Amino acid sequence: TRYWRDWSSDVCSSDLPVTNRAAVEKAIKITTTAGQAGAFHWYSDTMVRYRPENFWAANSTITMDMQLFGVDLGNGQIANFNKKVNVNIGDKKVAIADATAHTFTLSINDQPVKTLPVSMGDKRFPSAKGFAVLMEKNRFDHFRAASIGLKPDDPAYYGEADVEYTIRLTLSGAYIHQALESAYPYIGNTNVSHGCIGFLPDGAAWVFDNMGTGDVVQIINTEGDYAAHTDGFGDWNIPWSEYDN
Secondary structure (H helix, E strand, O other), rough: OOOOOOOOOOEOOOOOOOOOOOHHHHHHHEEEEEOOOEEEEEEOOEEEEEEOOOOOOOOOEEEEEEEEOHHHHHEEOOOOEEEEEEOOOOOOOOEEEEEOOOOOOOOOOEEEEEEEEOEEOOOOOOOOEEEEEEEEEEEEEEEEEHOOOOOOOOOOOOOEEEEEEEEOOOOOOEEEEEOOOOHHHOOOOOOOOOOEEOOHHHHHHHHHHHOOOHHHHHHHOOOOOEEEOOOOOHHHHOOHHHHOO
């Protein structure tokens, strides 16, 4: 990948509860060319993820070697596969979205490269704070107010809308995207979105072209709480002392 993946991925999942967690962790070896150590974190008895204390080093390679064939998972389950995966880390790309300043600043390898005006979540729908890992990109997308629980009699209901330059932040529906034309006057001065980060057309296109899946946005100065840690990749919002246990 050409993008810097702050990769904290599901490394093992099961349809039934895994009770022999130690055996699973022992069977999965994760190494990096940068020599970074990490830790497993069980989000449930069917899903475990892995990350280091700090972001993955730029321009390094992660190797995940899963030797799970024959491993006793507990409850009569026996794993039936081995798999080896390499993940190439590109440049370090971290953006800071400031809900008070109404700005979005991207740094590449710790050097600021561009600041753009934005509008973020309003009082009713404040943007979730903390780190969000970019999940997927679509040049064109279609949003539905009903997908976030809004009904036609709600003042915030917007029906359906065709949207450009979308990059998903959470599974529940927070995105980076080109704002609707009606929001253009508010870009850079007022938060009017339903929790998304909205840009003018040129800014949305620039972010779409210069950021991608695995890159990170840190949202600050918002009244919103953290998104659920499983609402996308919220691993970086968990303190290391809690993750590594």
